[in-house]
Amino acid sequence: MAIKSNVVNNIKVLEISGSFDIYTASSVREWLDQKASEIPANIVIDLSDVHFIDSTALAILIRGMKQAREQDGDICLCGLQQPVRMVLELTRLDKVFEIYSDQNEAIIGLKI
């Protein structure tokens, strides 16, 4: 798994690629621990290149979301592939995160 981050219009964007699971999630956790605590804590997680996600990864995203919301910010997801979308739907976590089709939509959505 690889991660790449940048900032667009004051919104932090994290692009993840590969398998996002217990074996690869620590770098995302470290990034979120830092960025979700900084104000403004508005974050887009781009999962366009993620083909698999497990419960450990979901727990890390939830923790990041809680941290961001404590700073009056939020985390949204974008670019979900079908297997990843299904996992979120089955666990009803699709109701917890705002989900967008791509990064641009997500950035616009967070700015509003």
Add this chain to the structure above:
Amino acid sequence: MSEFLQSSLDQVNPIAEAWLASGVSSFSLWSDGTLIKKWGDGISEDQETVTAPMKYGELRITGRDINSALGRLSIDAKIVTVILNQENNRKLLCEELVNTRDQLVILSSISEITRKIIDPEELLSVLAAEAHRLVNTEEIFFLINIEDQAPIHVFYPRQSLDSEYLVETSRSIKSKLQPNLISTHPYENGDGKNRDILFIPIRVYKSELAYMGCINNHDNELTSYDLKFARAIADYAGKEIEKAYLMRANIEMARIDTEIGLAQKIQKSLLLKELPKVEGLDTYLLFQPASRISGDYYDLVIKPNGVIDFIIGDISGKGMPAALLMAMTLKVIRSVADIDPSPTPDWIIKRSNEILYKDYNDSVMFSTLFIGQYNLKTREVSYSNAGHSPIIYCPAGGRAEMLRADSVPLGIFETQNCQIRKIRLSPGDVLVLATDGINETSNQSSRLFGFTQLMILVEMLAQKSAADICEGILQAVQAYGGVKVQEDDRAMMVIKGV
């Protein structure tokens, strides 16, 4: 030099006597203008002296009419040089052998002292004390920096230099070091004296990850004997450090293995081995953990009021944290479910979430949970699903459908808002409760087994017994996964109305 010549005079005797026998008054050996030895003592007037230089000094003869003897004396000077060279080499070799023997004896005694020590810091403290005793140095230090281990800095008999300074210096000179070479670094300390710091690289796991150091005042140089000894101790230290870390790692692994064994025992005592008989139901249980401890849990409880609770859940993550939360969660659910009058599935989930939320939140984990309540009299099943994999419900002769979650798993939010829904479990109706280790089994191409296949399979097997349905699903999933190692726990309960 004169000491060496004094000790080698026996080798020169025959030559001296041959000269005396030839009629010279005396034959003498000189070095740096100093008489080492004179053979013969004949002294008279008008005596001549002939001198022939050699590597170690000069030979002289005195007598009458001896000028023509220079040629012979020069040849003898060369012979004496050769003889004394051999004598010198012999002495050096003996010294070397004695030193090596001494080193071996001392290293052997150090080895006896250190062989039972498994703590690297304690080991290096002992080695530093021994090195200080044997090497002509004022201070000894060891610097060990191994990845994923705490750094170790040992000083003997005192620490006169800052650890950070020594580490920085070792890093700055590291690139200039070749294997087995050592370098010095002058350092001016508070009292104005220059000191030499000798860094001897120590190979641990085949890379230079450590240093032994000797600190001396600038005017107190280490001899070659000291350097050799220090090198030998550094090499020995490298091997012993590796052994100590390996032993520590083995002990740690054994400790973890024991802890996992205990956790496994506790989990086994918590989970049912098989489902109890229930009137009007054919039930079967299957549990295949992926490793010795598991985050999946399940239960079937027959209550006195004709209500059967069946429970299945899955803790996020793996290993000891998931196993600990699994035990805690199952205990809480059982306690909450045991409250009289019998609480509904949604109430059990909500109350369990309230109790467990802080633990899950602090651990950055969550638990999926499905609870169904079967009423023996009415055959009605009330259920709530908090984030768990869909339960497959296949009515007799009908199409399989998924009973999906309508709320998030336990531990996500402080309050749960799962709903309660109802189905009937009439004769021939089948319920398959499973954790995602079943539907998320992947094949060689990393494609998941999935719910579509699972539902088709349940429809095909629905007329069989609960045991056959369960085993049939397991066989299909195992065949699908092929030789791939099972990555996730598999728990499955099949409940069929009869």
